[in-house]
Amino acid sequence: MSDVIYLDNAATTAVDPRVVEAMLECLGPSADYANPSSVGHLPGRRARARVEQARADVAALVGADPSQVIFTSGATEADNLAILGAARFYRERGRHVVTSRTEHPAVLDACRQLEREGFEVAYLKPGPDGIVEPAQVEAALRSDTLLVSLMHVNNEIGVAQDVGAVGRLCRERGVLFHVDAAQGAGKLPLDVNRDCIDLLALTAHKVHGPKGVGALCVRREPRLGLVPMLHGGGQERGLRSGTLATHQVVGLGTALRIAAAEMQADAARIGALRERLWRGLAALPGALLNGHPSRRVPGILSVTFDGVEGVSLLYALPGFAVSSGSACATTSGEPSYVLRALGRSDRLAQSTLRLSLGRFNTEAEVERAIEAITDAVMRLRSVAPGQGG
């Protein structure tokens, strides 16, 4: 991909070489490849030590105790375990769930499954800036509300919710609070205790770790119950059976440890790149920023280019890896439900690019992106109806 400028870090990121190195130490005949559950022998105990170090790294990032961390295959599994697991465990306590319309499908589809199981779900509509106000959550709570699920950072527009305010509200009302932190963990500060988060899902591959591994932080004091989705060897305190993939878990832990150590510097540098990108693109007439201008994660920029069809715009940028505002540009081309929830029309939603920056992007890449996108937008607009002769 050396000839392509990668601006799709919200989809996934390149694995940091330091993470690769740590993972390789758990693969191969002379590495710590043993089953971390086989603590009856030295190789097993070495693998277990690596797993527990990773658990501590994950916990440290979000102010949790290592005993709260359950390793999963990623944020999707963690979200499902949190939402389905908690709702099924406490179903006699209440059958009402509150979430928002702009959640990731991992949350929305889990909520739809709960609806099929007899739960009632309230889907809050964010404001035009993508923010779900704590007052909206408060207004939606009922005496039988069991769970509130709200994402930390939106994957399409990068807006960050005030999860602390919502968490404290939920804690006061005795309602469980789940946060999908797939896009925010490692990029913005999070603390499960300060922010009163009972269940927090995160993943490795959005922060320069490997795909296929994530974690769920589960409140321990008082102990929170979950119905597991996988049954088997009883790993992860019986909540997630299956042999732990030591190299993946170590990749997660290393990626998050690096993210924690470099969060401030990365946020400043990547945030500056995003601002330069936006300033460059904002010079185009009809360029609209999606989402709140300041309450956002450093790396994600969603821009609508009025008068330009999104799939053609993507086509016109062959040297760049970016995403469109369509849910699936390759098939139906349905406009993004997130942008529609913000009040964008179908036409504007389909005229949108998501540009997401990561640790390895450079100023030169941003300058090239500004130039290429500007050229493509101008060219496509020049052939659109209503442009004169």
Add this chain to the structure above:
Amino acid sequence: MTGDDPRYGAEVCRRMASLAGAGRFAPAPDIATGLAGNREQGAEVELSCRIAGGQVMEARFQAFGCPHFLAAASWLTDRLRGARREEIADWDWREAAEALEVPAAKFGRLLTLQDAVRSVVRNWPGTLGSTV
């Protein structure tokens, strides 16, 4: 525009690279125009054709839509050149679909082009509103 996306055939890539035929003729007695589609539905096109001696001397397009649609509009400007009114009255979108290897999911967009051609036929100089 030099995309090498395997979802697009060679003719689409070639047309997207040049967008040959883009533009429009200013309104004049010898110009027939055809409008179809709208941006809310993701495809809008305006064809304008200069007519002389009962045939299309030159055609141009302006379009908003996906690469298949833009490429088909460009292709259509070549297809219309030299055609007489009665020859294009029944023009069928499938001809463009075949020429540009357009996938079935995009066939609806090509119907918009067919509507634009029909509109050109209706607006043919000297025969406004008449049928072929």
